[in-house]
Amino acid sequence: MASAGLWSDAWARLAANRAAMTSAALLVVLTLLALLGPMSSPYAPDAIDWEHMAVPPSLESGHWLGTDRLGRDLFVRTLHGARLSLAVALLATLVSLLIGVTWGAVAGFAGGRTDALMMRAVDVLYALPQVFFVIILTVLFDRSVFLLFVAIGAVGWLTMARVVRGQALALRQREFVEAAVASGAGPVRIVFGHIIPNLMGPVIVYATLMIPQMILVESFLSFLGIGIQEPLASLGNLIADGSAEMETAPWILLVPASCLVLIVFSFNFLGDGLRDALDPRER
Amino acid sequence: MALLELESLHVRFRTREGELEAVRGMDLAVEPGECVAIVGESGSGKSQTLLAATGMLAANGTASGRVAFEGESLLGQPARLARVRGPGIGYVFQDALGSLTPHLTVGAQLAEALAVHHGVSAADARTEARRMLERVQVPDPDARLGQYPHELSGGTRQRVAIAAALMPQPRLLIADEPTTALDVTVQAQVVALFRDLRASLGMALVLVTHDLGVVAGLADRVIVMYAGRIVEEGPAVALFASPRHPYTAGLLAALPRLDDDLAAPMRTIPGVPPGAGRDAGCAFRYRCGHASGRCEVRPDLAGSGSSRVACHHPRDPGGGS
Amino acid sequence: MLLEGRDLAVRYRVSGGLLRSRWLTAVDGASLSLSSGGTLGVVGESGCGKSTLGRALIGLAPLAAGELRWQGQRVDGLSARGWRRLRRELQIVFQDPLGSLDPRMTVGQSVAEPLAVFEPSLSRAARRTRVGETLERVGLPAGAADRYPHEFSGGQCQRIGIARAVILKPRLVVCDEPVSALDVSVQGQVVNLLRELRDDLGLAYLFISHNLAVVRHLSTEVVVMYLGRVMESGPRDAIYGRPLHPYTRMLLDAVPVADPQIERHRTRTLPSGELPSPLSPPDGCVFRTRCPLAEARCAERRPLLQEAAPGHRIACHRWREWPTGLNTPPDR
Helix, strand or coil, X not given: CCCCCHHHHHHHHHHCCXXXXXXXXXXXXXXHHHHHHHHXXXXXXXXXXXXXXXXXXXXXXXXXXXXXXXXXXXXXHHHHHHHHHHHHHHHHHHHHHHHHHHHHHHHHHHCHHHHHHHHHHHHHHHHCCHHHHHXXXXXXXXXXXXXXXXXXXXXXXXXXHHHHHXXXXXXXXXXXXXXXXXXXXXXXXXXXXXXXXXXXXXXXXHHHHHHHHHHHHHHHHHHHCCCCCCCCCCHHHHXXXXXXXXXXXXXXXXXXXXXXXXXXXHXXXXXXXXXXXXXXXXX | CCCEEEEEEEEEEEECCEEEEEEEEEEEEECCCCEEEEECXXXXXXXXXXXXXXXXXXXXXXXXEEEEECCEECCCCHHHHHHHECCCEEEECCCHHHHCCCCCCHHHHHHHHHHHHHCCCHHHHHHHHHHHHHHCCCCCHHHHHCCCHHHCCHHHHHHHHHHHHHCCCCCEEEEECCCCCCCHHHHHHHHXXXXXXXXXXXXXXXXXXXCHHHHHHHCCEEEEEECCEEEXXXXXXXXXXXXXXXXXXXXXXXXXCCCCCCCCCCCCCCXXXXXXXXXXXXXXXXXXXXXXXXXXXXXXXXXXXXXXXXXXXXXXXXXXX | CCEEEEEEEEXXXXXXXXXXXXXXXXXXXXXXXXXXXXXXXXXXXXXXXXHHHHHHHCCCCCCCEEEEEECCEECCCCCHHHHHHHCCCEEEECCCCCCCCCCCCCHHHHHHHHHHHHCCCCCHHHHHHHHHHHHHHCCCCHHHHXXXXXXXXXXXXXXXXXXXXXXXXXXXXXEECCCCCCCHHHHHHHHXXXXXXXXXXXXXXXXXECXXXXXHHHCCEEEEEECCEEEEEEEHHHHHHCCCCHHHHHHHHHCXXXXXXXXXXXXCCCCCCCCCCCCCCCCCCCCHHHCCCXXXXXXXXXXXXXXXXXXXXXXXXXXXXXXXXXXXXXCC
């Protein structure tokens, strides 16, 4: 019963969840590695080592996670790939958070015809196949990393809007929202002062679970060749590369694939932990 | 032999804030055929007492002490409990909608209550279900048999829940706040129904409630709980006429009546209902006008005959203080 | 008159498929008035429309028909923005003490919300002082402002809700079942607080409750509702002392007395059968399906509110045929 409030309660519960805390620590380490790790290595991500082409992981060669068939250091490339994949995923999630939360909260709070119109728009966008949508975008405009953020985020916010709208509809029925109306608060104040703060719990959880999805989407697109292109490395195109050499040089696939698995699992565990920590039903 | 017997029952819950003791040593004996009311406000432990006795505590709760039904110990005996629930002890909850299965018709759930324990044929069970609906004065029982719980009004729903509990002809019926969710006219009808049923079926009734008006209409004996302990018990007539514990007296005075003096403010008990903390003294002393230094030591429940009170400064049995 | 309503109706659309929509008439033809500093009690059982009526009177539920005046000005048909301007003077206290407070806000933020809306120029320090004073006025320490609602008991949360409602010194506060969720020992504390605030601040209340004994403590006038209609209205002493409508009498008769000697030997006259669905209320008098006095004309014509005594109005065809005693209808 400390007066520190609900967030600190949730924090205490999260801190007690070993799987979630381990995942969080792992993600911090991975992020730091992705940002700083490549500097610790003598190799540049696109530098070709003519003497060591497609060597397996070993200390003697100096490439302790091996090289690909062009002799590029896999450790550095994987960290570069993780950096780019994480950046794309985080930015895409942020974009979908901003659009999705605002859209969903406004629709849910307004209700009636406004809600119906806004949500039908979401339905229509939903009906467009995601990959198809991204392909059109990449055909119409130049290929760029920035475009990829936009393309993925533009699709991701739809689900976020639905989640948030459901929460907002439920919150609108709560007496404290009616109390705010009775206090004279206008719609802007109610949506941003009462509705959104109260749905942050589920939103944080959903966003955490959304990041690995975004990484997978990016990887998938890159794998198909419509995402991030060589010589830039992302986890997706590294895996695509590796899969071509799967039988002769499996490590080229295994190294980036393990990294992807690690990131995705960690986010999922953290998300589950957050859901347990923030879920008020358990109180 | 008493029908239901509790001896120094303790109920504890593990919570995030640490261990919380909801019931702190409760003794109770219910004789066949009598109606005992357990009265208390939020945090008194009245509901947890009976949930613990019938093995229905929430997952984070544990009960210790002794619980016996017709001499058989029940605590930690799930097989025996399962046998006793139904034909031995029936349970009616405050939330009738929550206690009825949403996807079963009224007829099906009533019949089920019987089939589980008696192995009665479906047709016989249905006839019995119809009889029981009539007995609890549900209007138009034939139509009700085919309806689902959500299609019924609050009062009818509570009657159906009572009927379901009565189907296996329990020797003890526990009703936990059975009228709290009901409107005042429906509440009066349900109280009258309980009175009729007791007269005709002769079962014992344990009524758990905060509503002294309902208690007055039904109970032979009243037990008043505060902060997980009994503070006073006695025959209903005596307890209402001359409460001895300051809390009982305060509760009775605080009950709004249609003949209250309007010039004066409403009578209340100052302060807030008890928290979960451990306390070596009388839990009521913070809200009590009679508290003294002695109240730092918890008074025992003591008295003569059927009336007992746990207070260092009990009021005169003759009334006044 | 502070507030005056004539033939007010509130209807809700209940979804009934794609093309046809059904309407639920929650309040129908309700008329009432409230003078400055007075308290109008609204009593009735669940589904009678008393809460909806209370909300409609302060613009929280849409009026479908009728004339509503606030200090002489027509306010029915006011836009949301128009109502918002009036909220400085119209406030509400809710039934669920904890549920009516935003769990993510401190008590101080919740109590200060009306100030933030209507006096945005107030400095932080001045706002804090006002919140502290108001909290102390409702019997809480000023330091409560920094804590969260879940740290308080039900009665304390209700005091917080009251502080929020009176911080702007409004003229009318709708109290929607303000003590129903509280322990009996605490109910009186809140009722007494409301009474003190009324006397100190010159508030008027619309006091909605199903508890007739509590309503009696605060009200100067009382309205009895059933299935969206006003059955009877009048001065408190008339309603409680000389109730005329069969429903009012049964409602009063149903109130239990905390005395086993009386309760055990008491026979009550209670409404028979079940509450009809508000989606298809009975024709004529809505109470006729449960009334011991109902006869043919009760189904044919809806009884209008008529004055039985000065200020005492009743909607019943047969009220004159009843003896004036508290109990027992003539033919039962």
